[in-house]
Amino acid sequence: MSAQPRELSHPTRDEIRLESVLHALSDPTRLHIARTIDQFGAAVTCSDIEVEVTKSTSTHHYRVLREAGVIRQTYQGTAKLNGLRRDDLDTRFPGLMTAILGVEDGE
Amino acid sequence: MSAQPRELSHPTRDEIRLESVLHALSDPTRLHIARTIDQFGAAVTCSDIEVEVTKSTSTHHYRVLREAGVIRQTYQGTAKLNGLRRDDLDTRFPGLMTAILGVEDGE
Numbered sequence: 001m002s003a004q005p006r007e008l009s010h011p012t013r014d015e016i017r018l019e020s021v022l023h024a025l026s027d028p029t030r031l032h033i034a035r036t037i038d039q040f041g042a043a044v045t046c047s048d049i050e051v052e053v054t055k056s057t058s059t060h061h062y063r064v065l066r067e068a069g070v071i072r073q074t075y076q077g078t079a080k081l082n083g084l085r086r087d088d089l090d091t092r093f094p095g096l097m098t099a100i101l102g103v104e105d106g107e
Numbered sequence: 108m109s110a111q112p113r114e115l116s117h118p119t120r121d122e123i124r125l126e127s128v129l130h131a132l133s134d135p136t137r138l139h140i141a142r143t144i145d146q147f148g149a150a151v152t153c154s155d156i157e158v159e160v161t162k163s164t165s166t167h168h169y170r171v172l173r174e175a176g177v178i179r180q181t182y183q184g185t186a187k188l189n190g191l192r193r194d195d196l197d198t199r200f201p202g203l204m205t206a207i208l209g210v211e212d213g214e
Binding site: 100 | 125126127129130132133134135138200201202203205206207209
């Protein structure tokens with residue numbers, strides 16, 4: 001008997017709020033995470049993305065991104081995969097992610 | 108002899124940081140202020156814009172917008188005028204303000 005897969009809560013597409021997305025991406029570490037996932041073009045584990053913060057701070061940042069609707073976190077076995085909700089975001093806020101993610105780091 | 112005009116500090120165009128702009132606009136009241144100024148299409152006084160917060164909170168919000176480079180605040184006599192730095196923002200982050208300001212309130 002396999003264990004019940006854990007499911008993390010996510011806002012539906014219609015529940016995603018602009019203010020929450022802007023807040024989530026207003027932090028340099030979270031912006032870096034979102035950009036890196038976007039560049040991978042696929043769901044990645046947290047360890048695929050280098051961040052200069054503690055593990056617990058990193059976990060917090062991923063949760064903020066998930067709760068804002070920017071990323072989708074799913075379990076694959078014991079690994080947590082992180083994918084950008086690009087389709088949902090592009091539908092809700094056309095042009096927003098292109099404008100935000102297209103800007104070079106440090107600009 | 109006229110009094111020296113007071114000047115408020117603003118970031119230069121190149122000093123405007125994406126994270127600061129996103130943070131400034133991640134608050135519903137500040138987003139409302141920016142949208143309203145954009146709709147006026149000209150610099151407006153704070154009293155032209157209805158906000159449901161106290162005067163001191165309102166002043167704080169305008170300061171955050173100014174320090175992030177979203178608005179320019181200038182004195183005209185004793186009145187403080189607020190203008191959106193649309194040209195600067197569009198140059199620095201193409202498409203960003205269109206994407207953010209184009210989204211309807213409450214979406």
